[in-house]
Amino acid sequence: MRKTDEQIKGQRDERKRAMCVRLVAHLNICKCETYEQIPVRLRSFFEGLQYGDIVRPLIKADNERGVSVSLLCIRYHLSENAVRNHLAKKDLAIPCED
Numbered sequence: 813m814r815k816t817d818e819q820i821k822g823q824r825d826e827r828k829r830a831m832c833v834r835l836v837a838h839l840n841i842c843k844c845e846t847y848e849q850i851p852v853r854l855r856s857f858f859e860g861l862q863y864g865d866i867v868r869p870l871i872k873a874d875n876e877r878g879v880s881v882s883l884l885c886i887r888y889h890l891s892e893n894a895v896r897n898h899l900a901k902k903d904l905a906i907p908c909e910d
Contacts, residue, residue: 881899
């Protein structure tokens with residue numbers, strides 16, 4: 813059975829929300845397990861971002877830890893070309909120490 817456009821959009825939205833939770837944890841902003849636990853102002857900020865903007869710091873951090881490009885593709889539901897493009901982009905901010 814084929815998925816409807818609405819189902820596909822719902823999956824993409826859910827994936828974006830899950831990555832927002834991961835990004836908040838990665839940046840040590842707050843402890844939360846669900847998107848709804850992220851502070852409202854931060855959720856509003858995330859809603860204005862594209863999926864790629866949210867996952868780029870996560871992709872780079874995972875890659876620096878030795879995660880392969882093929883696994884990054886699976887983990888972030890992106891093509892190899894998209895992952896490589898994210899890895900090649902320069903960061904606008906100074907990276908934080910873990």
